[in-house]
Amino acid sequence: MKKVVLVFLFLSFQISYSQTSNLLGYDDQGRLTYMPDSKGNVIPDYSNVGYHHSEKELPVVEVKKIIEPVAGDNLVHIQNAINELGLLPLDANGHRGTLLLKAGTYSVSSTIKIKKSGIVIRGEGDATVIVADKRSQSTLIAFEGNGNPIINQSSKTKIIDSYVPVGTRTINVAEGHSFNVGDRIMLERKPNQDWIVLLGMHDLNQTPGNKGDTNWTPEYYTIQYKRKIIGVSGNKLTIDVPVMDLIDPIYSEGFLYKYTWGGRIEEVGIENIRLESFFASQTDENHAWDGVTFNNVENGWAKKVNSYYFTYACVNILNQALKITVDNCTMQEAKGQVIGGRMYSFNTWGQQNLFKNCFAKGGRHDYVTGARVAGPNVFLNSKSIEAVQPSGPHQRWASGILFDNIDIQGHNLELANRRNSGSGHGWTSVSCMLWNSSADRLIIAELPSDHTNWSIGSEGPHAEKGCCNATGLELGYVESKNKHLNPSSLFEKQLSDRLNKGVNTFLNVSLTSPIDNYEMRVGETIALSAEASINLGTITKVHFIIDNQFYKEDNTASYSVNWAPTKPGNYSVKAIVFDENNYSVSSIGISVNVKPKVDVIKTYFTFKNVATGKYLESEETTLLASDSGAGEDKEWRLVETGSGDFFNIESKLTGKGVLRFTGGAAGTLIHTNFSGPKVDVDKIWKVVNEGNNIYTFETRNLGRYLYHNSDNTIIHSNKTDDRSKWLLEPVGVLSIDKNKDLDYLKVYPNPTNSNFTIELNNINATSFKIYNVLGKVVYKNETKSKSILLNKENLFKPGVYLIKVLDDQQKVYHSKLIIK
Template identity: 30%
Template sequence: MKKVLIFILIFTFLPVININAEEGIIFEASFEEGLTGWKYATSVSAENTKITDSCATDGSKSVYIFDKGEGVSSGITGSMTEITPGEVYTASADSYVVDGTVKLFFKYFDKNSQQLTNKSMGSKPGKWENITVSYEAPENAKYCAVVLCSINAFSGKAYFDNVKIYKGEVSPKEISGSVPKGEEDLTNASYTIPALKTYSNKDAKLLYFEGFEDGYEEWGYHNNSLKDWVSLSNEKAYEGKNSVFITDQSSEKASGIKSPYIEIEEGRLYTSVLYMWGINNTSVKMFVKFFDSQGKNLSSNSFAGKRNEQWELISAVVTAPKGAKTCQIFIAGVSVSTGDAYVDSVSLYEGIYRAEQTPDIYIPPVQAVPVDAKIIAPVNNKLVYSEYNAEGDKLSDFSYAGFYGGDYELPVTANLPVVETLSPSGKDDTNRLQEAIDKWERKDGVINVIKLKAGIYNISSKGIKVKSGVLLSGEGQGPTGTVLYAYTPQQYIPVKIAGDEPSGEGGKALIQDEYLKAGSRTVTLKEEDIKNFKPGDKIAIIHNSTEEWAKAIKMVGVINVYDNDTTWTPGSVNMIAERVITGIKGNTITLDFAVFVPHIKELVPSYITKINDDNRVRNAGIENLRIVSYYNGSEADEEHATSAISVTNAENIFIRDISSKYFYSSLISSGKRAKKVTARNCSSLEPVSQITGSRRYSFASSTSAQQILYTGCYSYDGRHDFEASFSVTGPISYVDNVVDSSNTGSETHGTWSTGVLFDNIYHIGNDTKGYMAMALRGRTGTKLSQGWTSATGVMWNCLASTIIVNKPPLTYQNFSVGMWGQYRDTFAKAMKDKNIQSNKSGYRTGESLEHTEENFATDEFTSFVGDAYKESPYTPVNPRSLYKAQLSERYTGVISNAKPNAPVMVYPKPDSFTEKNSITVSGLYQLGAEKVIVYIDNLPYEAKLNSATNEFSLDVSLEDGVHKIYITQVIDGVEGNKNADRFITVKEEKGNPDYLQSIYPSYITSMLINDIRPTYDSVINSVKVTVNGENLISDVRPVVTDGRTLVPMRAIFEKIGASVVWDDAVKTATAKMGETEIKITQNKKEAYVNGNIYMLDVPATVLDGRFVVPARFIAESFGCTVEWEDSSKTVKIYK
C-alpha cells in the first residue's frame, strides 16, 4: 500500500455489489511513476496533461487533464491489455471533476487493434468518486484499454488516480482523497523534454553472442520434425569459418533454430543482431520472443531481410514487455513461403547497439540509346501532342506544377528582409517560434525571413503553423545545423502550413460539352451562365462521382480482402480542379491550362463555380534545416511524430533543402486544397515505424491537391516513397527523384488520382522491394476501394525492376513511356515476379474477381508490366524529361533549354559515419554524359567514368568532421541539376562551417538554361502585369517611368493575342488584332490607332535590348480593361 498524503478528506458512500475482485487485477496505474505505460490520446494532450501532487486518493500523485473547449479533446490512453472474449471485465478509476466533462472510457479491440466497443462513465463535480464500467468482451476481442479523456464538444478539468482493470464485475467503492489546491499550471507540465540522442555503442551491454564456430548445440530446433533442414556450413561465413544453413522447402511448415533462454528485465530496450545471406527471396526471418517466469510467450517480433546473395545486417531494437523475464532469438522460415539462408554472428545487447552495416552489392542497370517519343514528340525543338484515342484526347502540360505554377523561380533568400533572428532556448521553443511567425505574417506578397541559428529547437505536440509571408530559414540541414526537434512521444505533425478552405461563390454552371476532351483548354457553358463569369475569375471544375459513372468504370459491387462491399458511392470520389478563366468567346471559356481527364456528360453532370480563396496561406516557405522526430530507440516505435511538414489550403509554398529523420510517415504531405507547392532537394531519412500499411509515405500528395512539384529529392527506406492518393487532380509532378532501399511501390496509391507524372524516378538498389505502379487495387481499401488508382497518369523514363500500369475503363488511359534503364540481374528479375504476383492479387473490379494475362503483360527485356498505353519499353525517350521540356517550351519557346537531370549517388549513404578519412563517392550517370562533377563542401572534383557500366566514382581524403556532398553531370556541354545534399561524418561531428549551408544561386537550381523567369524576390516590390489572371513573363521586367508602366512589346502583344511586325529601319512596331491596328515608334510620343494620332505621356523605348511600350495605352487601344492593384503593385489587364 502506498503512503497516502491527505489534506482534506472527502468521503463518498456507495453500495458495494457482487465481489471484491482485487485478486483479478490485470492492469493498474497510480501515476506515482508518472505516465509510464500511457500515451497521449490527441495532438493537444501533451500540453493539457500533467502529473500533479496537489491531490490524490492513493499515494501523493494524480494525473490532471484540462480541455479548453476548442474542439479537440485531451486525455491519455492506457496500454493494451490482453483479455478473453466472452468474459466480463471492469475498468475503475478515482475521479475528481473540477468542472465540465472528462470521463473514463473502457474499450475493447480486435487482434489488429481496431476498436470494437466503447462505454464510458463520468462523475459529479467537486468530489472524489470511484467510477466503474463493466461489460462483456465481444466475440472477436483480443485487447482492452482505459482512456481518460474529455469530449470534443465540451471543456473540462479533472483529476484521476488509482486506475485499474479487473477480470470480473466490480462495483464502485467508497474512497477518500485530498482536494485540489487552486488552479494547475500547465507550463511544460507533463514531461521533461527527452534529449535528441545520438546513440553510442558504449552504452550497450552484450548479453549473448553465438558465431557457430563450434556448432549450435546450445540452440534448439524451431520444428523438431524438420531437423534435417538445418545444418552447420563452412561454405559461407560472415566471420570465422562457419555459419548455420537453413532451408525452408515447404509452404506449409517452417524450419529453423532457437537460442537458449536469455535473462532480461521488463521495460528495458534490447537490440538483437544477426547477419544473413538470403537465397531465392528467402522467407527466413529473425524473431525476438519474450516470456514470463512461467514460460508463457508475452510478445513476438519478426524482422526480415531485403537482400539476396550477399551478407545483410538484420538488427532490431525491442522493448521487453511487462512481466518478461527471458527472451529467445528464433531464426526460422514462415509456413506460407519458402527460401534458404545462411545465418552468422547472432548477438543480443541490453540497450541500443548500432551494428556495422554490410555494404550492399549494387548491380547497375543496362542503359540504351534514346529514341524520340511519339505521344508527345520532339519536333523542330518543339513538342507535338498526339491524340491517343478516337475521341481526340491528348496529354496535358505538367509544367504548371510548383511555386507560382512555374512563373517565378524560388526567391533568393539573401534578397529578402531578415526581420528576426532566433537561437535555441534549451527549453520548449514552440510558443516563441509561433509568436515570431504570428508577428511577421504578411499577406501582401512580401516574404519576411525568420532566421533560425544553428542548434536544436524543441517543438511540442502543439506544433507550429507557418503563415503567409514567412520563411523559416535555418543554418544548415546537416547534423550540426539547425534542427527542429519534435520531442513529444505521441503522433503529431510539428510543422503545418494550413489556411482555410476555399469557398464557392455564386451558383453552379453546368458544363455543356457532351465530351470534354482531356487536353482541352476550352469549356462550353449555357448562355445564361456565361454572363456570370469574366476573364481572371478563379474557378473550380467539379466532377462528383455518380452511380452511373461508378458502374461504367466497374467500381460498383467491389469486394475487398475482408469481404466488405467497397463500392464507389455517389459523392465519394470527387474531383476538384481549380483553374483561372483567361478568355471568354460566346459561350466558351478558356482556361489557363488544360484538363487532364475527359469529362463525360452522360455519366457525370460536371460544373464550374467561382471560388474565393482569400484565406489560403500564401508565399511561405521552409529551408536549409533539419526536422527530427523523437523515438524510443526501437525502429518499430510509433508513438512519435508522423510527418515533418503538412501543407493544406495553401498556395505558392516552397520547401527546399530540408532533411527529415525518424518520422512515421512523410517529410512533406501536400493535402486538401494545397496548390502550387514546390519541394526541392529534400531528403527523407531513416523513417521509424512498423513496415506496414499507412506508413512511410515519404513525399505524399493527397485529397484535392494540385500543381505539386517534388524535384531533386531523396527517400531512404520508405514504402510509398513518392505517392499520390485520393482524388488529386494534377498536375502532380515528381521529377528527377531517387528512391533508395524502398519496401514497396512509388505509385498512385488509391482512389482516382489524375494528372500524375512520374518523370525520371530512380529506384536503387537493384534487388530491393521498391517498384512503381499506376495499378488497379480493387481488393484493398477498408470502406472505399482503392480501385482505379490513376487516370492520365504518366511514367516517363523511370528506373525500377517493375513498372506496373493498368488501363481504366472507357476512354481513360494511363501511360508508360520510355525506360531509363533495366535491371537484368537475377535478383531484380525475381523481385519483378514477386511484384507482379502481389499486384495480381489486388486486381479486382465489381464485375470480375480475376485478372487476365493481358492486364499484366510483360517480357523479360523490360520492366514495363500491364495493359495501359506503352511506348519504348526497351529504351529511354527524348525528351529525357517531359516536365522540363514542357517548362522550357513555355518560357523559352524551345525544348532544348531543359537542363540535364542529376546523376544518381549510390554511396556513401546519407548521414554515414566513418572512422576512415578516405571515402569513395560513387553512383550512376546517364548514358552520354561527358563528365560527372562531385562537389564536396562546395569544391568541385571530377569523377572517373566507367563507360561499360555508366558508373562514376571518386576517391578522396577528408578531414575529420561533417562534410556535404552533391553531384551534377554534364551532357552536351551543359551542367545539369544537382541532387539533394548528402552529409557524412568523418570520426566526429564538430562545427557548422559556412560550406555546410544549403543555399544556392538560382543558376544552379533552375531547371532551365537561358531562363527568362525572374526569382520571386525580384518581383515582390516591382510592378507586375497580368493578362486575364496570368502573369506576363519576359526576360525584361516591367518598369515604371513618370508614373507609366512600360512592358516588353512582343510579350504584351502576344499575351493579348495581337500580331506584331517590327520595322527596324524606322524603329516602329505595328500590331494588329481584329479591326484594330497600332503603330508605335521608339522615343516618340506620337502613336497611331487605326491612323488616328494619340499623344503618349511616356514614349516607347529600348531597355536591355528589348523594345518596351506603355501597357495601358496598348491594352486600352485593343479594347481591354485595365486596373491597378496598389497592394500588390500589379497592372491587371482583362480582354
C-alpha cells in the first residue's frame, strides 16, 4: 500500500502565495510547480482540452443564412439551409458561416446533420426551439465527419524509456524512427496479463451471481491517446499533451504510431438555442435520446444549449471527437426509465474535451465518461441537483479526467472500483482529480502499484467504496478535506501557466460578502463584495458570477455590486479578477440560499388588552394605553423577520418604526424610527396564538412579555396574566364584512367550528390562499373546481382568516373566514 503523509506546507518566496496542495508549489514567478513521487509521477497538466486546447475564445461566426419556422415538419427546411452553407468556401479561420434560426418552434421528424466544416447553428435563446418529433431512439443534432483516424501501421515505434511517468511530455523511442514536428501520433499503452491480475480484474466472472461478466483482457485495455509531436531531439520526442497513464515495463509497454484523419470536420458549433424531444410519458423511450452529438470532429463547440425531455444526454461526445468545448449548457427533465444506460447528461467518450459552466437536474450520471476513455478531459464549474446516481468516470479505466469545482447535490462524485457493476465496470479511473469539488459523498479508492487518483480541497464525506461489490479497498489520496485550496481552479491556473500569462503576476481574489451559506429572501438586496490583490501589474476589473453566469462587474477598488434575486433557489456566487493582460483568477465559490418572498397581506391591527380593554397607543417615544382604538396612532403591523414565528411590531405612524424593548425589571418600550424587518434581538418578538385572535408577544432574548401595567404604561414583564394578552383586531380588508367580492366568493358556514365550503361564482380560479391574522399563508391550493370543502382540523385555530382567490385573468377576490 502507498503511504501518504499529509503535511501542510506554507511556501514563502520574495512574494507570499496562498496555501496549495502538498503536491504542488509556486515558483518565483507564480507558476505552479509539481512535486514528483519516487518514480517521477506528478499531477498532470489537464489544460490541453477544449476548442483549440482553450488557447482561443469560441468564435462568433458571421451569419450567412437566416430562416424562420414553417408549418409542419421543418427537417428539410433546416437541412437545406445547412447544405446551402456547405457550398460556401472556407474563410481564413476555417468558417463558412452561421445559420440563424429566428425565434419560433421548429418541429423536425429526424436527425439534423452537419457533415462539413465551418458551419454553425445559432438560435435566439430559448425563443428558438427545435423539437425532435421522431418516435424512435435518435439524435436531434449530429455533427459528424465521414471517417475515423487511419493509423499508419508501418510507423509503429517502441517506447524505450525504463518507465514513463504520469505528467511527462517527453518520450524516448527506438533508433530509426521517422517522427517529425507536427506529426499526429497515437501513443499506445498496451498492458499485459500481470497488470490485469494486479488490478483484480482477471476473475470478474468468478464473483457469485456474476458468472456472465467479462474479465478484462490486455487487448481490450490497449488504449490509444491522440497526440502531436512538438519537438524532436534525436530519439527524444516532446508531445503537446502530457502522458495520462504511466507505462511501467513490468505491467505494460508503449508504442507510437503516425495517423491521418482526413475524415474529420472542424470549426463547427451550435449555440444559443433550446432543444426538446417529443415524449408520450415520463418513462417513454421511443423518442430522441441525445440533443447533440459530436463524432469525427475536431475543434467544435456547444454553447448555451438548453435541452429538455431527452433520455440520454444534452451533449454526447463520441469516441472520435477531439477538442470540443461544451459551455453553459443544461440538461433537464429527462424522460425515460430511470435505469442503466440512460440520463448521462454530459458525457464524453472522446479526448481532450472541456465541459464548463453546465447545469443538470435529475440525471443519473450528470458529468461522466464512457469506457477506456483516453484523457485529458475536464469538467469545470458545473452543478447537478437532484442527482439520482453518481457523477465521475463511469467504467473501465478512464484516464486523466479533472473534476474542478463540480457540485453534485443528491448523490456522489466517484473515482471508484465498481467491480461487477454492469458487466464488469471494474476500476473506473486513473490519474483523475477531484479538485475543490463537492458532493453528498466523495468516493476515492486507493489503486494498486503506482496508479493514483486524488481528491484535493473537496467537500463532503470521503469513503473508499460506493455502490458495488469490490472488497478490501482502502481510502485513496485525500488532502484538505472540506477546505478549498488555491488555486481556486486547477484547470484555469494550469491554462494560464501554459499560455505564459502568469509571468511576473500573481492575482488573488476572495469574496468578503456575503458569507458562505448566507440566507435571504426574494425581494431583499445584498452587496456582493470582493477583495483583490496583485503582485505585479494592474487589476482592471472584477466580475461577479452567479450560477456560472456573468452578473455585473466593478472596476473600482471597493469591488462591490448589489444583487436582488427575483427567484428562490440555492445560488453559487464567485468573483473573478482580471489584470491588464486579461489574465484572470477565480475566487472560491460560496452558496446563497434565497427563500421565497413571504406571501403576506400587509394588514394593520389594533392591539386591545384582554384584561383592561384598552388599546396600545404610540406616543412620542414611548407607549400608552388608550380607551379608543380609532386613529393611526393605535394601528400596528407585524413584520416577519424571516425566522420562524419572530416578528417586529411596527407603528403605522410615519417615522415611528419598530418597537424596541429595553432592559430592567420593568423595562420600557420605545420607538426606533427604523422600518422592519430588523433582526436585532431587542426588536424581535415571538408571537404566540392563544386562540380567538388573542396573542402574547414574548421578547426574543429576555423571556418577558408585552404588558399593560397597572399604572397605564406599556412595559415588558415576566408576568403572564391577562394583561400580557392582546386581542388583534384587523384594520382594512380583514375588517370588511360586506364587499363586492361576496357576489363571486362565498364561504359557508361562516363563522364555523367544523368543516366549511368555499364556493366560486363566475370565477375561473387558478389558485387560492388562506392567511391567518398575522398575514402568513396557512393553506394554499390550485384548482379549477367551483366548490372546495375544507376541514378545519389541524389547519385552522380559532380566529379570523382572509381568503384570497386569483382568477385566470390575474384578478384578486377576498373574503373573510371566522373559525370558532
